[in-house]
Amino acid sequence: MDIVLLSRLQxxxxxMFHxxxxxxxxxxxxxxxxMETKYVRTGDEIYLSMTKFWGRIFLINxxxxxxxxxxxxxxxxxNWSRYSAYVGDIFGSLLAIEATVAFFLESTLIGIWVFGWKKISKKAHAAVMWLIAAAGTMxxxxxxxxxxxxxxxxxxxxxxxxxxxxxxxxxxxxxFAILEFFHTVFAAYVLSxxxxxxxxxxxLLKKQHIEFFTRSFRIALVFGLIFSIAVAVEGDMHGVHVAEVQPAKLAAMEAHWETTTRAPLHLFAIPDEENEKNLIEIGSIPGLLSLLSHHDLDAEVRGLKDFPKEExxxxxxxxFAFRIMVGLGTLFPILMIIGWFRRNRLPESTNYLKVMLFAIPLPYIAIEMGWVLAEVGRQPWIVYGLMKTSDAVSPVAVSQVLVSLIAFIVVYGILGATGFWLIAKTAKKGPDSVSANNEPQTVTDKSEV
Amino acid sequence: MELQIIWFFLWGLLWAIFFMTDGFDFGIGILFPFIGKDDDEKRIMLNAMGPLWDGNEVWLITAGGVTFAAFPTVYAVMFSSLYSALMLILFALILRGVAFEFRDQVDDPAWCKIWDTCIFIGSVTPAVLFGVAFANIFQGIPIDGDGLYHGSLFTLLNPYGLLGGALFLCLFLVHGALWLAIKTEGELHERAVQMANRVWGILLIVAVLFLFASRFATQLYDNYIANPGLFLVIGLNVLALLGTKIFLAKKAYFKAWFASALTIVLCTFFGIIGLFPKLLPSTLRADYSLTAYNSSSSPLTLKIMLIVVIIFIPIVIAYQVWTYNLFKGKITKEDLGYEGY
Known part of the structure; x- marks a missing residue:
């Protein structure tokens, strides 16, 4: 087996699991x-209950x-020792800075947040979660x-x-990094x-804890509405920049073979890489690719044939990664806008609620596809234009990588399944799951009073 | 030149702090199935490190990151050469971290048992393998001029490597038992103290053996012989190790733990000083060795990283000390209900 392929798969x-x-x-x-800030400000116990319920899920995740x-x-x-030695001067320092300035803070604070309920003031406790959020973003x-x-x-x-x-x-x-950062965090906010x-x-579909989950829903709705629109607008800017600095990726995203002006965009296409053409093109809109990638209908867009086959x-x-990401990314603001109009009668909007329940995995798919696009679309380069992925791999035995790859799949598979099962279990149980063995005061859900 | 020397010792210091902090977590994790008799005691043991282990483990990330940033060639050659050992450590750490979180999510003894086992395996594996890895770094590994490793996982399991593994295991066990002695009371406390006393005796023997074996298996003493003043470090190391026992006998557990922390740092520095300027000696040919001079980053990167580290590491230490202080004091059964969930 090929060590480059195995290392890439690993x-x-x-x-992707991370x-x-x-x-x-x-x-x-x-x-x-x-939520915790609302609790501190208003003293309303339901916000404390929300903080604890979502907090418990947060911690498993x-x-x-x-x-x-x-x-x-x-x-x-x-696995990428040649790469590490070649670019460590730059890349390594960025990872080291991340650990030193951000990850330390996040990991230290999480311990305080979990174990510090009785040790620090309510205000400080809420501030700790804000700092955790800030450190994660950093x-x-x-x-x-x-x-x-x-x-x-x-x-x-x-x-x-x-x-x-x-x-x-x-x-x-x-x-590129700045655009990528905003695209990634906005997408993360949409997912959340x-x-x-x-x-x-x-x-809400089960008609339980109505007040608790209506409030939770609405808080997330505002957040999701803002960022599902922001991520799309930002994604457009990102796309224009990709067109400028990674023309091969753009051409592959659109299965665009010939360099042309007024380049069309195919809503759907099946590429034939062997014969450098598309087998099927459906819904081709003339000039749209030029418009989207250069914000100019008549702009020239470089085709794949402009690049040597091996590049x-x-x-x-x-x-397909791009199509799925964009397709879902278009759906998200629509679902959010529908939610906005239904925000005052959520419990009755059963169809909408069902859609939203089954929509949970969609942003996960969109985000993973975004990364597939970013990383596979950069190939054959590990550093665009500078170092090929095939030159970056470690000189280790194929068997070692094969064994570790299998171990990753098995261990991650089991832990991932267990983790999501626990998250689902906690989520289904609802706010009752957090009031049992902690605070002496019981948190009453207002809807049940 | 000075930058490379500074970074060499900073590199050693970051690894030493990682061993000093996460070391007691590993120790508690290994003792976990043996001295925690019932579920309450086990949960007390977990809570003794609960708010701290995650922050402690970031020292590993930082030590690894700094190896990457300051000595990219060392990062590349060391980690690809130690591939299997490092993968075992990483998987162990994954199981351990997840086990802490998962253990109390389901109220079922069989479920707890699975994660208790993971906590043990996840603690003993890194404790031993980090010792094996560092002993092998001290004596050198078979790497050629291209950084290609001519060996396997079993090359690392040589007598000196295994002795290093035993040394780290004993160091962390004493360290963990002392932390438990500080944090607990009653029978659990007595068992922790007893364990610290017992393992300390073994540690003494292993440490003396290690010092002797280093004379024959490594070239660590060359630097000491060239600069006899450096023997002071070994002297301090012995004092710290003896101090651990003396304070333990006086029931001054925090002082004993502190002496144990110093022992771990000084043990690491015993090797780091002996290695200088080599970060990864080659056993094939002396000039294949990776040194602070031939494998460092550019002066600009070293400078930028130095500024980052000088500003942020003291800040990190400050808030971690604050956290330790926040969670000081004994953990009792009454505390178990108040961990947030």
Whole structure:
């Protein structure tokens, strides 16, 4: 078996699994911080109950995100040692900064939040959750600066047989990284909104804890409405920048073979990479690709044939990952807007609630597809235009990688299944699950009074 | 040049802090099935490190990240050479972290048993393997001029490597038992103290063996012989180890724990000082060794990272000390209901 393929599969498994948990950590921390702040401000016990219920789910999710993140930090060394040695001067420092300035704070504070209910004031306790949210976002900034550099390397020079940092500010303020950061966190906020709304819908459909879950739903709705629109608008800006700096990725996203002006956009296409054409093109709209990628109907868009065959990304995967992401990304604001009009009569809106319950996995799919697009679309490069993925892999035995890949799939499979089962169990149980063995005061749900 | 020297010792310091902090978590995790007799005692043991272990483990991420940032070649060669060992450590840490969170989610003894086992395996594996790995780093591994490793997982399991594993295991067991002695009362406390006393005796033997074996298995003493003043570090190390026992006998458990923490840091530095300037010696040819000079990042990166570390590491230490202080005091059965959930 091919070591490059195995290593890529392992990294894909490890990152995609990690990213099942990261977005919810990013978004839910903000929602919980808001709920706890409401509790501190109003003294309304229902907000405390909400903080604890969503907090319990948050913690199960959080720990899975943390432990799967640890392996990623080391996999660059174990599996991509040629890459690490070649770009460590830049890439390594970004990861080290992330750990030092952000991850430390997040991990230390989470202990205080869980165990500190009786140790610090209510205000301080709520502030801790805000800081956890801030630290998580800061982590995201540094990780996406690192990934942004792989997508569009800047601020470096090739010296001593490797890429060395020459301009730290250029690396940090890389436009690609900034666009990628906002796209990722906004998407994470959308996912978290859907998560809270979906679980709330479950209970509202069952007509239980109406007040509790109506409030939860509405808080998430506002959050989701804002960011489902923001992520789409931001995604458009991101796409224009990709067209500029990663033309091969754009061409693959759209299965665009010939360099043309007034380039059309195919709503659906099946590419034939062997013969450099599309087998099927449905719903081709002339000029739309030019418009979307350059904000100009007559702009020239480079086609895949402009790039040597060995420098093209896999067209099929890139194209479908993009279609799924954009398709779902279009659906999200629509669902949010419908929710906005139904916000005052949620319990009666059973059809809408059912849709929202089953919509929980959709943002997960959209986000994973976004990463497939970003990473597969960058191939064959590990650092765009600078280093090929095939030159980056560690000189380790194929058997080692095969064994570790199988271990990853088995262990992650079991832990992932257990984790989601626990989350579902806790979610279904509702707020009763958190009032049993903790606070001496019982939290009464107003709807049941 | 100075930057590379500073970074060499910072690199050692970060690993030492990781062993010092997460070391007692590992120790408690290993003692977990043996001295926690019932579920309440087990939960007290978990709560003794509950608010702290996650923050402690970030020292590993930082130590790894700093290896990547300051010595990318070392990061690349070391971690790909130690591939299987590192993967075992990572999987162990995953199981351990998840087990802490999952254990109390379902009220069923069989369920708890699964995660209790994971906590034990997840603690003993890294404790031993980090010792094996560092002993192998001290004596060097078979890497060639291209950074290719000519060995396997079993190459690392040589007598000196295994002795290193035993050393770390004993260090962390004493460290963990002392932390429990600080945090608990009653029978659990007595058992922790007894365990600390027992393992300390074994630790003493293993530590002396390790010091002797290092004379034959490694070149660590070359730096000490060239600068005899450095023997002071070994002297302090012995004092810290003896101090652990003295304070333990006086029932001054926090002081004993502190002495144990110093022992761990000084043990690490015994090796780091002996290694200088090598980060990863090659057993194939001396000039294949990776050193602070031939495998560091560019001066600009070292400078930027130094600024980051000088500003943020003291801040991190400050808020971690604050956290330790916040959660000081004994944990009792009454506290178990108040952990938030």
């Amino acid at each position: 990294f894909a498994a490890a990152t 990213f099942l948990f990261v977005p919810l950590t990013l978004g839910l921390s903000i929602l919980i911080a808001y 959080f720990v899975l995100g943390v432990v799967t993140g640890i392996t990623l930090e080391f996999q660059f060394g174990t 982590s995201g900034i540094w990780i996406l600066i690192a990934n942004g550099w792989m997508q569009h390397p800047v601020g470096y020079a090739i010296r001593n047989g490797r890429a060395e940092m020459v301009d730290f500010a250029a690396v940090v303020f890389n436009k 909104a859907f998560f809270v709304m979906g679980i709330s819908a479950y209970h 093209r990304p896999p067209v099929f995967i890139t194209l």
